[in-house]
Amino acid sequence: MTHGITRRRAALAVLCTSLLAGNGTALAADPWPSKAIRIIVPYAPGGIGDIVARMIQPVLQDQLKQPVIVENKPGASGSLGTEYVARSAPDGYTLLLALAAPQTLNQYIYKTGYDGVKDFAPITLINTNPMVLMVHPSLPVRTVDEFVRYAKANPGKLSFGGAGGLTSFAGEMFKHMAGIDMVHVPYRGGAPAVAATVAGDVQVTFANYSDALTWMKSGRLRAIAITSAHRTEQSPDIPTIAESGIPAYDVTGWSGLLAPAGTPPEVVERIANVLRPALQDPSMRARMANVGAESGGTSPAEFGKLVANDARKWEEFVRRTGIKINP
Known part of the structure; x- marks a missing residue:
């Protein structure tokens, strides 16, 4: 009797072990993605x-089937x-639609709970x-x-509107590299800063191309230069600041997709492989151009290098100048 009970218990233990192992294998092999994905x-x-x-x-929805x-x-x-x-x-x-300022600048001017590169x-x-x-x-x-000669002849008399982040720091870096004195006037967004310039409340603004386009076309604001290192495809006639006498000036906004650190490399690669050809498709490039943007499509390693380089640039600039912008 005792031996029969022992054998039944042993058989039950083997069965439970097999079931648990089977479940574990099923969970481990559960393909990604198996549920909804969020872009924050x-x-x-x-x-x-x-x-x-x-x-x-x-x-992403069409290609990943979730x-x-x-x-x-x-x-x-x-x-x-x-x-x-x-x-x-x-x-x-959970993915992040990352923008340049929160990812590479904010941690050096505000108190944040993350590292834009390491995390x-x-x-x-x-x-x-x-x-x-x-x-x-x-x-x-x-x-x-x-512009520089006028500003030097009128120190402290020019004011520029910024919305924090890159729109403000584009002006701060310009001031520093050009050796001029302008007063920064903060606004709660890029569009209000541009509107204030149109109204004459401030004389200057460093605006996202998408915010600037309508006003440039109407003639209500005058475009002087592009802040990026290269001329933009949408307005190739507007020179860059760097080619206009301030070498090495480069402030470029961007958008990218990030995941939390530790996300499996195969998941990262799969998302990148879905997006990269789509971003290079002519129809997508045209849609990006309509909002004043140039389409991307880099590898994860290339994008990581861009983020790290931008973060290093802003860290050095903030440390060198001691500039702080109140949030």
Whole structure:
């Protein structure tokens, strides 16, 4: 009797072990993705990050065969949503629509709970979005050289509107490299800063190309130069600041897709391999151009290098100048 009970217990233990092993194997082999994926946008709906996220949403949804949800988490100049993703599980189901300032600048001027380089796994650059140095038409300047000479002749009399992040630091870096004195006037967004320049409340602004385009075409603001290292495809006649007498000046906005650090490399590669050809498709390039952006499509390693280089540039600039911008 005792031996029979022992044998039954042993058989039951083997069965349980087999079932558990089977379940474990099934879980381990569970293919990614097996549920909805979220793209966190660290700004409010309607901005360039939100627009771009909704451009890539159907591509991912169609290719990965799972729902892709765009979720806006604005606050703290983009740091709130960025930190949320940094602290999310690295399982490929929570991604970040990253923008240049929250990813590479904010940690050096604000108190943030993340490292924009170390706490993320880069996937791909989605686009670049240059800025434009624009002035009110009443200002008697048409080139960077004329602007600098005018500013030096009128120290402290010019004011520029910025919205924190790159739109403000583009102006701060310009001031520093050109050796001029301008007063920074903060606004709560790029569009209000541009509107203030149109109204003449400030004379200068460094605006995202998408915010600048309408006003440039109408003639209500005068475009002086592009802030990126290369001329933009959309307005090839506008020179860069670097080629206009301030060598090495380069402030370029961008959007990219990131995952939390520790996300499996095969998941990162799969997302990148889906997006890269889509971003190079002529129809997508045209859609990007309509919002003043140039389409990307880099490898994870290439995008990671871009993020690290930008972060290093801003860290050095902030340390060298001691500049702080109140959030």
